[in-house]
Amino acid sequence: MTFASRNVGAARAGIATLILFLIGMGMAAMLAVTIPEQNKDAFLMLIGGLNTAMGGIIQFYFNIGSRRSAGG
Structure with a gap:
C-alpha cells in the first residue's frame, strides 16, 4: 500500500x-x-440528497450487488 492509496482510503472514510x-x-x-x-421543502430535499449519498456509501463499503453468485 502506497502513501497515496492510504490517503485516498482515509479521505473516503472521512467523507x-x-x-x-x-x-x-x-x-x-x-x-x-x-x-x-x-x-x-428545501430541508426535505437536503435530507433526500444526504440519503442518496448514504446509499452510495453503503454500496461502496458493503458492495451488496456484486457478492451474489451468477450461477445461482
Whole structure:
C-alpha cells in the first residue's frame, strides 16, 4: 500500500463519516426543531440528497450487488 492509496482510503472514510454525521444531525433537527413551513421543502430535499449519498456509501463499503453468485 502506497502513501497515496492510504490517503485516498482515509479521505473516503472521512467523507463517509461526514455524510453519516450530517444525516444524523438532520434527523435530530427534524425531531428537536420546528422547521418553518417555507423552508420545509428545501430541508426535505437536503435530507433526500444526504440519503442518496448514504446509499452510495453503503454500496461502496458493503458492495451488496456484486457478492451474489451468477450461477445461482
